[in-house]
Amino acid sequence: MTPTLEHLRRCSMAVDLGAARTRVYLRNGGLVVDEPSVAAVDVRTGALIAVGARAEMMAGRTPDHIRVVRPVASGAVVDIAMAQRMLRHVLGEKLGRRWLRMSVVRGMPVMRAAVCMPHGSEPIARRAAIETMYGLGARRVELVDTLIAAAVGCGLPVEQPEATMIVVCGAGTTHVAVLSLGSIVAAETVPVGGDAIDRAVVEHLRSRHELMLPSQAVRPLHQMLGGPGNGGTVTTEVHGRDVTSGLARTVLVETEGVRQAMRTPLTGVLDAITGVLRRCPPDLVADLGDRGIMLAGGSAHMPGLDPMLRQATGMPVHIAPNPDTVAVRGLGSMIEGRIRTSPHDPLAP
């Protein structure tokens, strides 16, 4: 069923279950949860040991009996029971007794929740999101297209008869859309995000330089994506571990090689942008030439991404303020009734 703004105004909670992070916004309470979508479980007893940032820190450092799991992948809940335990735990931790009062009254579920769903998600993914929220005590669940929520969160004039383009680049997926009059004119989703770019860098250094890179060493290399950074230097020192000996090693890496490695997965995003533009009427494309692209999602923080998109598309690229939380904040504005859109808005994914 397509939710209307009236339905959304009755929701007390907006939820964005991402592959990297889980975010919860409470009506009149703001963003109360922004934690990694990770849980650590004792496989002998099934007990939950940690969730969120604490569980993420344990990844790769656990003894055999502790498993670190990610219940959300590519924008879909893949382990409903674990997603419920993770959410219950973080909400209980952040809200205490208030959480109990808002979810169940006299044993009956009372909460109404709005959940962001990736554009074009499969019915099974929608079902999984609904089941997750029912298990948490929701009486009713409204699903809203992430692209609409993100556009609202970016402050784009979605209800106006002019085109706006949004690119939401998350951890596992990137969504591209052109919106006008509160509706999606054309959209595409590609299974490429920040994680694929990081994997491309790690793989390049392993195969070309026989260097294993610790995960925290990948981010400083993002700078190379946009063009010849570092004052135009052609090589950069990278510290890591030798693949064969396991000993610490420093190598001089050609920036162009790293840049090409990062650009390879991003060709999917560029293809999606051109595909969406090709499907738009010419008048809307003319609007976009002036307004440009609004870049959102956690990967918008990647320092080389916006210059790279600017260079490849020839269009202005703007980074949304707090780009990683735009979708849940946009959905939060909807449940708080702070936006006006045309009454025929198709909000559903």
Ligand SMILES: Nc1ncnc2c1ncn2[C@@H]1O[C@H](COP(=O)(O)OP(=O)(O)OP(=O)(O)O)[C@@H](O)[C@H]1O
């Ligand atoms: N400062 C930063 N520099 C570079 N990359 C960053 C930065 N902050 C976050 N990221 C990247 O952003 C991604 C997470 O983005 P986001 O929080 O939007 O994901 P998500 O909504 O959980 O994922 P998805 O939309 O794919 O389900 C990760 O790949 C992370 O590495």
